[in-house]
Structure formats: C-alpha cells, structure tokens
Amino acid sequence: xxxxxxxxxxxxxxxxxxxxxxxxxxxxxxxxxxxxxxxxxxxxxxxxxxxxxxxxxxxxxxxxxxxxxxxxxxxxxxxxxxxxxxxxxxxxxxxxxxxxxxxxxxxxxxxxxxxxx
Amino acid sequence: xxxxxxxxxxxxxxxxxxxxxxxxxxxxxxxxxxxxxxxxxxxxxxxxxxxxxxxxxxxxxxxxxxxxxxxxxxxxxxxxxxxxxxxxxxxxxxxxxxxxxxxxxxxxxxxxxxxxxxxxxxxxxxxxxxxxxxxxxxxxxxxxxxxxxxxxxxxxxxxxxxxxxxxxxxxxxxxxxxxxxxxxxxxxxxxxxxxxxxxxxxxxxxxxxxxxxxxxxxxxxxxxxxxxxxxxxxxxxxxxxxxxxxxxxxxxxxxxxxxxxxxxxxxxxxxxxxxxxxxxxxxxxxxxxxxxxxxxxxxxxxxxxxxxxxxxxxxxxxxxxxxxxxxxxxxxxxxxxxxxxxxxxxxxxxxxxxxxxxxxxxxxxxxxxxxxxxxxxxxxxxxxxxxxxxxxxxxxxxxxxxxxxxxxxxxxxxxxxxxxxxxxxxxxxxxxxxxxxxx
Numbered sequence: 001x002x003x004x005x006x007x008x009x010x011x012x013x014x015x016x017x018x019x020x021x022x023x024x025x026x027x028x029x030x031x032x033x034x035x036x037x038x039x040x041x042x043x044x045x046x047x048x049x050x051x052x053x054x055x056x057x058x059x060x061x062x063x064x065x066x067x068x069x070x071x072x073x074x075x076x077x078x079x080x081x082x083x084x085x086x087x088x089x090x091x092x093x094x095x096x097x098x099x100x101x102x103x104x105x106x107x108x109x110x111x112x113x114x115x116x117x
Numbered sequence: 118x119x120x121x122x123x124x125x126x127x128x129x130x131x132x133x134x135x136x137x138x139x140x141x142x143x144x145x146x147x148x149x150x151x152x153x154x155x156x157x158x159x160x161x162x163x164x165x166x167x168x169x170x171x172x173x174x175x176x177x178x179x180x181x182x183x184x185x186x187x188x189x190x191x192x193x194x195x196x197x198x199x200x201x202x203x204x205x206x207x208x209x210x211x212x213x214x215x216x217x218x219x220x221x222x223x224x225x226x227x228x229x230x231x232x233x234x235x236x237x238x239x240x241x242x243x244x245x246x247x248x249x250x251x252x253x254x255x256x257x258x259x260x261x262x263x264x265x266x267x268x269x270x271x272x273x274x275x276x277x278x279x280x281x282x283x284x285x286x287x288x289x290x291x292x293x294x295x296x297x298x299x300x301x302x303x304x305x306x307x308x309x310x311x312x313x314x315x316x317x318x319x320x321x322x323x324x325x326x327x328x329x330x331x332x333x334x335x336x337x338x339x340x341x342x343x344x345x346x347x348x349x350x351x352x353x354x355x356x357x358x359x360x361x362x363x364x365x366x367x368x369x370x371x372x373x374x375x376x377x378x379x380x381x382x383x384x385x386x387x388x389x390x391x392x393x394x395x396x397x398x399x400x401x402x403x404x405x406x407x408x409x410x411x412x413x414x415x416x417x418x419x420x421x422x423x424x425x426x427x428x429x430x431x432x433x434x435x436x437x438x439x440x441x442x443x444x445x446x447x448x449x450x451x452x453x454x455x456x457x458x459x460x461x462x463x464x465x466x467x468x469x470x471x472x473x474x475x476x477x478x479x480x481x482x483x484x485x486x487x488x489x490x491x492x493x494x495x496x497x498x499x500x501x502x503x504x505x506x507x508x509x510x511x512x513x514x515x516x517x518x519x520x521x522x523x524x525x526x527x528x529x530x531x532x533x534x535x536x537x538x539x540x541x542x543x544x545x546x547x548x549x550x551x552x553x554x555x556x
Contacts, residue, residue, distance in 0.1 A: 015374045024379050029313070029402030062376045063367070065311045065404035086404040087167060089289035093406060094304020094367045105291070107271050108160045109252030116314045116358070116401045117169045117232030 019058040019071055026067050030084045037083035038110040043068065043091065043103050044080070050100045051078050063095035086112055130156045130248075130279040132455050133268055135255045135292060137164025138231075139441045140427025141285030142238040143182045143448030149245035151456040156248040156277065157239070158255050158270065165235030168287075169405040170441055171312065172353040172360045173335055174234070176224040178442035182449050183241060191237050193228040193355035194333025195220050198326075202350075202389075203506040204340035209389045210509050220332045228333050228353045228360070230314075231441075258282065258295055258423070264464070265296065265422035280464050281422055281455045285448055288406040288428040290416065296423050299416035305368040305496060306410025308348070308435070311377040312362030313385075315397035319357050325393050326354050337438060340506035342384040348502065350384045351438075352393065359394055361385060364407060366496060377404070409435040412489035418476065419469040424451040432481060436488045443481050450475040487555075494554035498547070508538050 045051060051058065051071075060069035060078065066086045070079045085106075092103040105111070132148050134141045137159035148155040161167040173196065179186050187195075198215040219225040243249050259267035259276060267278035284292050288307075293299040317325075326334045338350035348365030363380045370377060384390060408414060408431040415431045418424065426432070427444030434443060454472040458464050476482045495501060515531050522530065535544070 015372065017374075022376055022379075024376060024382060026378050026402070029378070029399065032399055032401050033403070057374050059371055059374060062374050063309075063371050065309060065377045088309065088404040089302075089406050090307075090309050090367060090404070092289065093302045093307045094371055095309075097304070097371055103289075105160055105254055105289075108254040109162060111161075111167070113162060113166045114169055114232045114401065114403055116230040116360075117165060117167075117235075117403060 016056050018056050019061070021071075022062055022067065026065070030066060033084075033086070034113040034115065035083055036110050036113065038106050041080055041082040042106045042111075043082045043085060043101065045078055046100045046102055048077050050098050052076050055096075055098055055100070060091055060096050060101060063090055065090065069101075130154050130277065131459055132156075132281045132283060132452075133158060133277055133279040134283045134285055135268060136285040136287055136427075136429075137161070137235060137239055137249070137251075138168050138285060138287055138427060138444065139235070139238075140429070140432075140444035140448035140451075141283070142235060142242060143445040144283045144285060144426060144452040145247045145249075145448075146182060146238065146242040146245060147449045147452035148455060149242055149247035151452065153452075153456060153459060155246075156250055156279070157242065158250045158253050158268065158277070159239075160254040161251065163236050163251055164239035164249065165232040168231035168235055169310075169312065169403040170231050171310065171351050171362060171364075171438065172228045172230070172355070173226050173438065173441075174229050175226045175439065175442045178446050180223065182445050183238070187222070187224060187227070189237070191229070191233045193230065194328075194331060195224045196226045196228060196335045196353075197329070197332040198334045200334065200336040202336055202338040202340070203509055204338055204342055204387060204389070205507045205510040206341055207388065208510045208514065209387075210506070210513060217329075220329065226335070228335065228355050230355070255286070255292060258292060263421060265420065281424065281458060281469075283448070283451045283455065284423060284425045284429055285427050285444070285451075286429045288408050290425075290429045293416050293425050293429050296420060296425075298418070298420055298423070298425055302408075303410060303414065304371065305366060306408065306414045306431070306492065307367040308364045308407040308409045309367050309370060309377050309404065310362055310364035310407055311381050311402070311404045312360055313381065313399055314355070314401040314403075315359045315361060315394055316357060316400050317359055317394070317397040321396075322354050322357070322359065328354065338384070338390075339502060341503075342387060343380055343502060348380070349438075350390075352390065358400060359397060361390070361394060366409065366492075367406070369496070369499075407435070407440065408433050409492050411435065411492055412482070412485040413493075415485070419454075419466060419472050421466045421469075422464045424454065424469055424472050426451045432485065434484050434488060436491050437484075439484075443484075446479060446481050447476060450479065450481075490554040494550065498550070501547075504539060508535060511538075
C-alpha cells in the first residue's frame with residue numbers, strides 16, 4: 001500500500017455505507033482446499049478502533065476471497081478465521097482500505113496447499 | 118533442515134533463490150545447469166503447493182529455459198483455439214482464432230496446473246544439482262556492509278549464506294520491501310483473481326468446446342461479468358477439468374465493496390458459460406493476486422548481492438495475460454547474471470546491473486514498456502468494460518435481426534443508436550486514446 005493511500009483512505013470514493021453481511025458463503029469452496037493450520041494466527045488487526053470507528057462498511061469481510069474476516073456485532077470487532085486463509089495478500093494490498101491488517105505468511109509447512117493451483 | 122549430501126563444504130552457497138514459482142525455479146535450474154551451488158527455499162510442502170495461475174504457459178519462453186519441456190512436463194492440453202468474448206446481460210460477441218499448428222510441435226501454449234508443473238520443474242532443477250529446501254519460510258535477509266549476504270529462515274539455526282540472493286517470492290513482496298527495492302504495493306495496480314477447477318469428463322470437454330481429441334481452448338472474457346469494472350473472466354480447458362475464474366483490480370473491487378467470488382458466481386451463471394460447465398463438479402477453489410502495475414509498478418531490480426525476478430518485480434503483461442513466461446525469462450536472466458558475477462568474483466550492484474541490461478534488451482521490459490499506459494488507461498475508462506460491450510452487442514443484434522426495415526434504414530438506426538449512447542466526438546477520442554495507450 002502506497003504512502004498516499006495510507007495517509008488518506010477516508011478521502012477515497014469508497015462505498016462506506018453501513019455493513020451488511022456478504023451475500024455468498026465460500027465454506028463449500030474452502031472445503032476443497034487442504035489446510036494445515038498453525039497454532040497461532042499469521043493475520044491480525046492492527047487497531048480495533050479503526051474497525052469500530054472509521055470503517056463502517058467492514059471492507060475486509062467482502063474483499064477477502066476466503067472470508068477469513070467476519071464482523072462480530074456483539075463483540076464489535078473483526079474475527080479472523082486464519083485457518084482458512086488462502087494467503088493471497090489481498091488484506092495487505094488494499095483489501096483493507098485503512099491498511100489496518102497485518103499479514104505475514106504462515107510458518108514453513110503450514111497454511112494452505114493447492115493440488116491443482 | 119535436510120540439505121542432503123549436497124551441502125557445500127564451507128557451508129556457503131553461490132546463490133540462494135527464494136520462492137519455488139516459475140521465476141525461482143527457472144533461476145535455480147539455470148544456476149544449477151551453469152555449475153553453481155544453489156539452494157532454492159520454498160515455504161510450501163513442495164515448490165508449486167502455494168502457487169496458482171489461470172493456467173496458460175507459453176511454449177517458446179518455457180523451452181528457452183527447458184528445451185523440449187513438452188516431452189516430459191505434466192501438461193494439460195496444447196491450446197489450439199483462443200477466444201475473446203465481449204459479454205452483456207444475455208448476449209456474447211466472440212472473436213476466435215484457431216490453428217492446428219498450435220496443436221503440434223513446437224506448440225504455442227499449454228494449459229497447466231502450477232502445483233504440478235512447478236513440482237516437476239523443481240525435480241528437473243534437483244537433477245541438475247540444485248538443493249531444494251521446502252517447508253521453510255525466509256523471514257529476512259542477512260546483511261553485511263550494505264550488502265545482502267544470505268537469508269534468515271524460520272528454522273532453528275536457519276541462517277544461510279550465499280554470494281547472491283535471488284528474490285522470487287511472488288506477488289507479496291515482503292523481502293523485496295526489506296531489501297529496500299520496493300516502496301510497497303498499490304491497490305490500484307493489484308488484481309485479485311479467483312478460480313475454480315471443475316471436473317468434467319474428457320469427451321464432454323471436447324464436445325462442448327468443439328475440440329479435437331487432446332487439444333484445448335482458452336477463452337478470455339470482458340464485459341458484464343465484472344459488473345462494468347475493469348476486469349476479465351477466463352475459461353481454460355484441462356484434461357478432465359475446466360478452469361474458470363475472474364480477475365478484477367483490487368481497488369475497483371474494494372471501492373464498490375464487492376466480492377470476487379460473487380463475480381465468479383455471476384460469471385458462471387452467464388447462460389453461454391453455464392452451458393459449458395453444466396454438471397461439472399468443483400475440485401478446487403483458489404485465489405491469488407496479480408501485479409498489474411506493469412512497467413510503472415516495478416521495483417528496483419537489483420542491489421548489492423540481491424536480484425528480484427517474476428511477480429515480485431511486477432513482471433506481468435496484463436494485456437496479453439502473460440506473467441509466468443516473464444517470470445521464467447527474468448529468473449533465467451537473473452541466474453545468468455549471477456553466473457557472470459561468479460566469473461567476475463563480484464556481486465556488487467554494478468556487476469549485477471547486467472541483469473538490467475539483459476532485461477532491457479529482452480521482450481520482458483520491451484513488452485512491459487509497450488503497455489505501461491494500459492492499466493491506468495483502463496482504470497480511468499471503466500466504460501470500456503460496460504458501455505462498449507453493450508454497444509457492440511446492440512449494434513450486432515440490430516444488424517443481424519431480420520425485420521421489415523430496409524438495410525439503409527437499419528444503418529441509419531444503428532448510427533443513431535451508437536450516437537445516442539456515445540457522441541461521435543467521445544467515440545473518436547476513446548479510439549485515439551486507445552491507440553495512444555497501446556503505442
């Protein structure tokens with residue numbers, strides 16, 4: 001993410017209406033991928049307050065192709081199902097317009113595995 | 118970590134390659150073939166296990182790295198027909214090119230599965246003497262006096278030293294950023310691609326795609342499927358599966374709070390697409406980023422003791438959907454540069470600038486330069502993905518519908534239709550801008 005995007009994401013013409021849950025569910029698709037999850041998450045939210053106060057739309061709940069991120073209304077926070085991460089990097093490359101997600105790769109030998117790819 | 122019996126006596130490698138994709142494997146294969154002591158480090162269980170692409174490799178660049186690769190490599194089908202589709206709500210305008218020549222040696226392109234192809238290529242590199250280290254994540258570079266001298270892996274005592282490090286880490290440039298060569302990734306130059314592999318019996322594939330036995334088709338689709346935002350769909354035939362996916366610029370997706378899999382569902386539901394994949398059963402769902410920043414999005418390509426190749430260096434020609442072949446070629450050139458540096462006994466930036474020279478004189482940079490204005494152009498002209506497909510479709514429909522109008526009246530009607538949607542001035546400007554963006 002470039003410096004300019006980081007500094008002023010609120011100024012971009014984003015659709016920042018209130019959050020609605022994604023219309024599709026990718027659970028069945030993810031069932032076709034082999035995962036070897038590590039004990040700890042390779043993904044984290046940098047600052048919860050940004051999700052609560054600045055990001056109305058909860059963009060990551062839509063942009064992540066594996067639906068790793070879910071908005072938990074009760075907890076008022078994003079939950080992270082890192083076990084089903086496809087390691088694409090969307091969340092660190094603009095999938096969160098507030099650049100509020102820290103993504104690393106899982107440890108060697110962990111994470112997803114494609115049979116076809 | 119198990120280095121087998123090939124661990125060099127003094128513990129040092131001539132070169133370490135980070136990442137077992139097309140760029141890294143091509144570099145490793147070339148280095149090992151040139152007599153270098155080389156180790157490839159891959160974080161997945163095998164080189165290829167984390168890799169994904171739509172599915173086309175091109176024969177000529179691939180055979181520059183591995184001559185006659187088609188005799189042994191795990192390939193799906195040689196592509197004998199390419200089609201471009203412009204879709205609107207319920208119609209498709211198609212342009213097709215078909216050649217039987219493409220189905221015979223030396224071929225033009227093949228559909229492949231990266232996970233299988235890369236595993237094979239890693240085996241070829243190993244046979245040449247390369248050390249392939251898997252299940253190992255490279256976390257950082259080792260530095261000495263402003264020079265990269267190796268890598269730090271996640272393993273205990275996992276530091277590995279080498280005279281040169283080739284970063285072929287793929288689209289997420291963690292190390293390239295750490296090397297100070299990249300200033301980070303921009304959302305407007307990244308495309309997100311999602312793909313499904315759908316199983317379909319061989320005979321059905323050949324029947325539905327109108328193919329000779331064993332040959333394949335590749336369709337690129339523009340229009341309605343990405344909801345009018347710059348993006349494409351693709352359908353590729355494999356042996357007994359079909360790969361179907363969509364790619365969309367991440368910024369456009371996020372701006373609309375859209376979801377890539379929703380676009381894929383919409384694409385699959387398009388009637389003309391639905392007929393091709395009816396009854397097929399899902400085998401795999403994959404997602405990957407594509408660096409479409411082109412020439413403008415490229416990082417610095419080398420520094421002291423370090424070179425960057427492939428997706429990590431943003432070497433993708435989005436217009437011709439070529440990435441893997443640029444990765445293969447750049448990996449090879451990075452390796453050639455390191456081999457030359459070994460002869461010189463110097464791995465400073467100045468010596469490694471040979472890599473830049475090789476790239477500049479190759480189609481890698483020439484093609485990327487040629488199209489450097491295209492991605493920004495398409496982003497600023499979203500109507501190319503909505504208005505023009507619809508207009509083209511409407512014009513053809515009018516032209517092909519036989520009714521009581523005379524042909525002269527029909528022509529008049531078509532002209533009026535076009536002008537009502539897009540004034541002549543704007544149309545001419547778009548034509549001119551397109552020509553400028555491509556030339």
